[in-house]
Amino acid sequence: MASTTRRPKPPNDALARMIDKCAGASHKSLAHRVNQLAVEAGLTTTYTHTSIANWCRRGMVPDWPVPRLLAQAIGERLGRPVQLAEIGMADAQTPDAAVGLDFPRDPADAVRAATSFWSSVNRRDFLTGSSFAVASFTTPVTRWLVSPADDRADHRGGARVGQADLDELRAAADEARRWDSKYGGGSWKANSVTDCLQHRAAPLLSGTFSDDVGRELFSVTAELSRLAGWTAFDVGQHEVAQRHFIQALRLARAGGDVQLGCYVLTTMAMQALLRGFPNEAIDMTQGAFARASGRAAPRVLAFTKLIEARAHARDDNAKAAASALAASELLLDRARDRVDEPAWIDFYHHARLSADAAEVFRDLQKPKESLAWNAQAAAMQPGVFTRSVGMRLAIVGTAHLQAADLDQGLALGNQAVDILARVQSSRALDYVRELNAALAPWRREPAVRDFVHRIRSELGIAA
Incomplete structure (x- = not known):
């Protein structure tokens, strides 16, 4: 019988070139950073400089999600997002690739998409994704801008949903916001939001409710999904955060809550700009502002203008950044009476604008203006x-x-x-x-x- 010989894989020259571009980055330091990112994603890995050498010289590809973690580690060194293709690992695939990225037109399909995502999001193989694809926002953003509110929100199904159920979800959202602000997205209390979505919100969405109750149910569930996305984003789980944001935007539309949709879209823009896509963030904030004008509270619109200003600063456009900041300040002046404002926007006030303006001008390399704005921010x-x-x-x-x-x-x-x-x-x-x-x-x-x-x-x- 003729013997067969396994042909060795060619060296991964693309990965070697990308590492060479990282001035001062040794194989040892990259392996150490990959191990750190793995811990943040709930994994335990023990990669060394030899592992990096094998990936380069022998063309070996580590198990998922390590290719994504490696791309992130190299991206941190280069100061920009790095795609899998750039490190010669474009064929590495993530499980559940499409779960949570859907933005169905039909409300019933939207509920099914969201609950399917929530049932999978706590699986470790899904949570480890830490990449971010701004293109995944294209369809959700387009469909929300075309139609930010569904016509009806009533449903006939299981147990009747009442005010006590809604109050419980709102209390969960309020508590999660407090814990996230104090302890960060990695706190156990903040992470309990995903459990609330799966075990409390999902069954309610399959229940029986009137149009009025349904709109409130969809809105508070959208708020919880946005919070889950924010806490995931805060700890570096960018892919799962992106999917939570998409579901939050769809649920806000199901509830006819245009100002919450505006806020969710603004949060999505913030993720985009902080992941290295300021131009896309500008488009998203400007679209959110235009669609929600006249339908959202001034404070909500003011926050959208703030994030637009931050995106312009990351794009090194000082004039546009200053204009957006001025618009945000004018809207805050109109919001002083706090009439008909949602609770989730109460954090944004003039002191917060001043603090963020300090960041805007730091990004623009204008330290004098940055420090002047900081002096106006309250302690x-x-x-x-x-x-x-x-x-x-x-x-x-x-x-x-x-x-x-x-x-x-x-x-x-x-x-x-x-x-x-x-x-x-x-x-x-x-x-x-x-x-x-x-x-x-x-x-x-x-x-x-x-x-x-x-x-x-x-x-x-x-x-």
């Missing part, structure tokens, strides 16, 4: 908004570094680490990474070396 209490305080310290610290004030930049950076070491939020750590990058001119300073060692040991941030 925030760490016990209430722990994550936000830590991120703001890192933002302002970076602005001081842009202004060549090393001492103040380091002082604020250390304060940020004090706070963020207690918060489970990969998004917050991105702000520390940005501060770390701004320290480049002072790498030889002893105090800078101490800070770099501290963020490596306490936060797991590579130098």
